[in-house]
Amino acid sequence: MSAHTVEYVRYRIPENQSAEFLAAYTRAATRLAAAPQCVDYELTRCEEDFEHFVLRITWTSTEDHLEGFRQSELFPEFLAEVRPFVPAIEEMRHYTPTTVRGTGSAVPTLYTWAGGAEAFVRLTEVFYDKVLKDDVLAPVFAGLAPEHATHVALWLGEVFGGPPAYSETQGGHGHMVAKHLGRGITEVQRRRWVNLIQDAADEADLPTDAEFRSAFVAYVEWGTRLAVYFSGPDAVPPAEQPVPRWTWGAAQPYQG
Ligand code: HEM
Numbered sequence: 001m002s003a004h005t006v007e008y009v010r011y012r013i014p015e016n017q018s019a020e021f022l023a024a025y026t027r028a029a030t031r032l033a034a035a036p037q038c039v040d041y042e043l044t045r046c047e048e049d050f051e052h053f054v055l056r057i058t059w060t061s062t063e064d065h066l067e068g069f070r071q072s073e074l075f076p077e078f079l080a081e082v083r084p085f086v087p088a089i090e091e092m093r094h095y096t097p098t099t100v101r102g103t104g105s106a107v108p109t110l111y112t113w114a115g116g117a118e119a120f121v122r123l124t125e126v127f128y129d130k131v132l133k134d135d136v137l138a139p140v141f142a143g144l145a146p147e148h149a150t151h152v153a154l155w156l157g158e159v160f161g162g163p164p165a166y167s168e169t170q171g172g173h174g175h176m177v178a179k180h181l182g183r184g185i186t187e188v189q190r191r192r193w194v195n196l197i198q199d200a201a202d203e204a205d206l207p208t209d210a211e212f213r214s215a216f217v218a219y220v221e222w223g224t225r226l227a228v229y230f231s232g233p234d235a236v237p238p239a240e241q242p243v244p245r246w247t248w249g250a251a252q253p254y255q256g
Pocket residue numbers: 140141143144145147148151152155156170176179180183185189190193219220221222223224227228
């Protein structure tokens with residue numbers, strides 16, 4: 001669990017002061033935005049009772065807030081903006097995040113968007129067919145087990161937000177990493193892997209929209225570069241850890 005702390009500041013602001021309150025916080029927020037101790041912040045207003053506002057600030061830690069931000073040159077500037085509203089504070093405390101957190105289903109996973117398990121099976125079948133005919137990669141994958149493509153399809157499906165099928169049937173991240181240890185993958189081989197899986201994505205009819213493909217390629221770049229590192233002489237195998245979960249990133253799916 002992260003060491004982040006969430007500070008909640010609850011205000012009760014008379015209706016006739018709310019415009020000035022929002023204007024003051026708009027100015028003060030530039031100091032939060034500049035603070036390296038501040039992860040993010042949000043000021044919300046109660047829909048049922050307009051006089052209630054809640055400011056949520058995620059700090060890198062309580063100590064960073066109290067001994068970092070509060071001692072920094074940004075704090076007096078921040079306080080000068082919001083000082084008139086200090087008497088209107090009803091609560092100002094730090095909360096530790098618990099393990100109960102997650103996202104809903106408003107945004108489809110990359111797995112669902114791609115077409116589910118079948119799409120990844122199609123992808124890896126086409127991909128390893130290409131790999132075994134490729135002058136650079138065929139020697140790397142000589143003697144490939146027949147179930148390899150299926151395992152990689154399960155892995156990719158899990159990474160892109162599908163069911164934990166690889167973890168449950170094969171092992172976690174450490175198991176997958178171990179398959180690459182000592183293989184001495186070169187940059188030329190890595191790049192060919194990246195190129196061929198993109199060709200395979202086209203042939204296997206994975207979605208071609210900009211948002212999906214940018215997330216897909218981002219993972220492939222990340223994953224192949226880790227594969228090169230873990231296959232090298234200086235690799236330090238990670239402690240067993242969950243399979244990474246890849247999400248859309250900066251460009252959310254276009255849902256018309
Ligand atoms: C995003 C990038 C990558 C992913 C997701 C990936 C995924 C996997 C997975 C899941 C396995 C284990 C399969 C199993 O459990 O049977 C595996 C094994 C392997 N990977 Fe990768 N890999 C990646 C990059 C690469 C690259 C760049 C190379 C070499 C150019 C490579 C070469 C191999 C080899 C040789 C094996 C062992 C195959 C065997 O068991 O005979 N991988 N990979």
